[in-house]
Amino acid sequence: MESVVLRAFIVYFLIFIILRMAGKRTLGEMTAFDLVLLLIISEAVQNALLDSDHSITGSMLVIITLVFTDIMVSLGTNKYRSLDNIINGIPLIVLENGKPLLDRMKKSRLQEDDILEAARKTQGLESLNQIKFAVLEKDGSISIIPYQLNQNGIEPKLTHNS
Amino acid sequence: MERDIRAAEKYYAFQKREWRAFRLFWVLMGLVVTAAALGLFGSGLLSDKTYTANGSRIDYNRFMRVAKNTEILIHVNQASRNASVSINNDYLRKVRIEQVVPEPTSVVIKDNKLVYTFSSVQNGFITFYLSPQKMGAHQLQISVNGTQASFDQYIYF
Numbered sequence: 001m002e003s004v005v006l007r008a009f010i011v012y013f014l015i016f017i018i019l020r021m022a023g024k025r026t027l028g029e030m031t032a033f034d035l036v037l038l039l040i041i042s043e044a045v046q047n048a049l050l051d052s053d054h055s056i057t058g059s060m061l062v063i064i065t066l067v068f069t070d071i072m073v074s075l076g077t078n079k080y081r082s083l084d085n086i087i088n089g090i091p092l093i094v095l096e097n098g099k100p101l102l103d104r105m106k107k108s109r110l111q112e113d114d115i116l117e118a119a120r121k122t123q124g125l126e127s128l129n130q131i132k133f134a135v136l137e138k139d140g141s142i143s144i145i146p147y148q149l150n151q152n153g154i155e156p157k158l159t160h161n162s
Numbered sequence: 163m164e165r166d167i168r169a170a171e172k173y174y175a176f177q178k179r180e181w182r183a184f185r186l187f188w189v190l191m192g193l194v195v196t197a198a199a200l201g202l203f204g205s206g207l208l209s210d211k212t213y214t215a216n217g218s219r220i221d222y223n224r225f226m227r228v229a230k231n232t233e234i235l236i237h238v239n240q241a242s243r244n245a246s247v248s249i250n251n252d253y254l255r256k257v258r259i260e261q262v263v264p265e266p267t268s269v270v271i272k273d274n275k276l277v278y279t280f281s282s283v284q285n286g287f288i289t290f291y292l293s294p295q296k297m298g299a300h301q302l303q304i305s306v307n308g309t310q311a312s313f314d315q316y317i318y319f
Contacts, residue, residue, distance in 0.1 A: 003198065003199055003201070003204070003205065003206055004198065004204065005195055005198045005199040006199065052229075052230065052231055053227065053229070053230040054228070054229035054230070055227035055228040055229055055230055055318060055319060056228075056319050057203050057204075057227050057228075057318040057319060058204075058227055058230060061194075061195075061198045061203060064191055064194055064195060064198075065195050065198070067191070068188070068191045068192060068195050071188055071191075
């Protein structure tokens with residue numbers, strides 16, 4: 001059955017698997033090159049999907065199949081936590097109480113520079129010892145939890161859960 | 163603009179309708195995908211049709227798409243002889259016949275019909291490669307060595 005629907009399904013899953021196995025940092029912040037790579041991938045995929053089919057019906061069927069599969073996957077990950085872990089990944093703590101967890105960072109292909117960059121951009125922090133937690137999120141971005149500032153507003157105060 | 167964030171709650175009924183509309187649309191999308199997988203919009207179970215009569219067999223597609231190439235296969239189960247296939251001339255208004263394999267010895271137009279004559283087609287099949295051009299419903303009136311048949315076809319845009 002050389003159906004356009006079947007081709008769209010297969011391309012969806014193949015691309016998903018390839019990008020998923022590329023890891024979080026590939027999908028995280030997009031540089032200019034990442035954008036170009038994405039465009040090239042979409043071009044390469046077009047021929048596989050549409051072949052010699054120039055009809056509007058054909059391209060509409062491809063789009064509907066891709067979006068429908070995406071919706072079904074999202075419904076599934078919403079319902080089953082284990083499926084969500086497989087498809088989307090998990091958040092990972094990479095820095096705790098000012099101390100970076102170096103083995104986790106190395107495995108995740110993260111550097112202290114990346115954490116500092118996220119801290120500057122999202123919280124306006126200056127150094128690692130102002131960060132209580134840094135988490136590598138599912139989508140590859142890094143979220144920063146700073147220590148609370150005390151009344152005088154300058155020195156970070158170490159607050160522990162009591 | 164209202165200043166209280168809770169003012170958005172005024173429109174919650176709309177949100178519930180939106181959610182219902184989404185789920186309904188998803189079901190429709192699922193139906194479209196299933197129908198397409200079954201061949202409603204092109205080649206597939208619903209679309210591939212075979213017609214058998216008097217030793218000839220014609221394989222054709224009931225549903226086609228514009229500019230998506232498809233074929234008509236005609237099996238002739240007769241020894242030797244010249245096989246002759248005729249197709250209604252009007253068919254060319256909607257569908258372009260790209261190639262005929264094997265090459266016919268002659269193609270003439272007679273009484274609004276395209277008559278293809280083939281020399282010695284033994285136990286094989288003749289293929290008409292088609293490229294649909296215009297959308298809409300039409301009829302394919304085909305006759306193979308005198309056996310006439312008429313099929314309804316539909317071309318999607």
